[in-house]
Amino acid sequence: MSKFQGPDRGYASLPIPFGWFAVAMSDEIARGDIRTLKYFGTEIVVWRGEDGAINAVDPYCPHLGAHLGVNSSVQGNDLRCAYHHWKFNGGGQVTDIPYNKDIPPQLKRGCLPTWPVEEKDGVVYVWNHPKKAAPKWELAGLPDCPDGDWVEGERHEWLIDIHAQEITENGQDYKHFNAVHGVQGPPEGDFTLDGWVRRNTVTAEMVTPRGPMTGIIDAIATGPGQSITEFIDVCHVVMSQQVSPIDAEHTHLRWQLYHPAGISDGKMRVTRARMRDLVRQVNQDIPIWNNKIYRTEPLLVKGDGPMLAYRRQYARFYQFDDVEPEGMAA
Numbered sequence: 085m086s087k088f089q090g091p092d093r094g095y096a097s098l099p100i101p102f103g104w105f106a107v108a109m110s111d112e113i114a115r116g117d118i119r120t121l122k123y124f125g126t127e128i129v130v131w132r133g134e135d136g137a138i139n140a141v142d143p144y145c146p147h148l149g150a151h152l153g154v155n156s157s158v159q160g161n162d163l164r165c166a167y168h169h170w171k172f173n174g175g176g177q178v179t180d181i182p183y184n185k186d187i188p189p190q191l192k193r194g195c196l197p198t199w200p201v202e203e204k205d206g207v208v209y210v211w212n213h214p215k216k217a218a219p220k221w222e223l224a225g226l227p228d229c230p231d232g233d234w235v236e237g238e239r240h241e242w243l244i245d246i247h248a249q250e251i252t253e254n255g256q257d258y259k260h261f262n263a264v265h266g267v268q269g270p271p272e273g274d275f276t277l278d279g280w281v282r283r284n285t286v287t288a289e290m291v292t293p294r295g296p297m298t299g300i301i302d303a304i305a306t307g308p309g310q311s312i313t314e315f316i317d318v319c320h321v322v323m324s325q326q327v328s329p330i331d332a333e334h335t336h337l338r339w340q341l342y343h344p345a346g347i348s349d350g351k352m353r354v355t356r357a358r359m360r361d362l363v364r365q366v367n368q369d370i371p372i373w374n375n376k377i378y379r380t381e382p383l384l385v386k387g388d389g390p391m392l393a394y395r396r397q398y399a400r401f402y403q404f405d406d407v408e409p410e411g412m413a414a
């Protein structure tokens with residue numbers, strides 16, 4: 085008798101979107117470190133050279149197939165394969181073969197596939213595109229701090245058994261905020277799409293130690309993998325969120341929560357309470373995410389949020405042949 089495998093939840097057949105996705109925190113990879121990271125249903129080997137630059141390549145040596153994340157070493161700015169000590173630079177070019185000073189030109193030009201990699205606000209991002217198209221947009225940065233500098237107050241991460249599309253759909257699902265999170269009052273949502281960017285501005289009742297109050301939540305998602313949300317009321321919290329597909333059924337969610345430097349003890353208490361409340365909300369969503377199925381045609385009624393508009397925009401990240409979204413300036 086076969087073992088019960090569980091239902092087909094409908095996520096394995098969804099594509100993995102293209103875009104910039106977080107694969108590590110910058111301070112997790114020091115100079116000379118090598119990491120094998122599992123995202124997009126594959127592996128990526130990253131290393132940080134002595135120059136401080138981070139590099140990302142496919143895992144297997146083009147020479148005889150050794151895994152470049154196993155027993156390899158960083159030498160200067162290059163990665164040295166353990167098997168025959170060939171060295172590769174971040175451009176995937178062979179820079180040294182210890183037993184052959186005449187490196188064949190095609191190996192010098194590059195023979196190891198690379199991934200575009202960038203760091204922003206302490207996060208390492210890789211550009212994923214199944215057809216290896218070049219990056220189509222730039223990473224977003226933190227907003228200007230109204231007073232002084234942002235301080236990273238808290239950092240969180242979760243591994244969730246669901247497709248990445250569903251994590252960010254949550255923000256357009258206005259009615260679950262009441263049912264799941266106990267947020268009082270209907271959130272007034274303002275939802276706009278502009279090219280690769282989605283913006284949700286929601287006015288909502290928030291729980292604070294001084295009782296409920298009306299606050300503004302302004303979320304700007306740049307592509308499928310990155311969003312920056314400002315929570316503005318008595319305190320000012322910025323949530324920098326990264327949603328990274330491990331594969332079509334598993335997602336790595338990261339948060340860095342920022343507040344302005346030098347705030348009063350009173351504001352700090354409210355800030356801490358806000359951060360706790362945000363984390364509580366994710367922890368309430370996770371059991372639903374880990375067990376739900378994908379409804380291709382959900383039975384939406386009046387009052388539900390703009391999930392279908394969200395999905396129409398998100399579908400653009402599955403268009404792997406080169407097309408620009410509507411409304412994009414040439």
Ligand SMILES: [Fe+2]
Binds near residue numbers: 254260264265365366
């Ligand atoms: Fe939620």
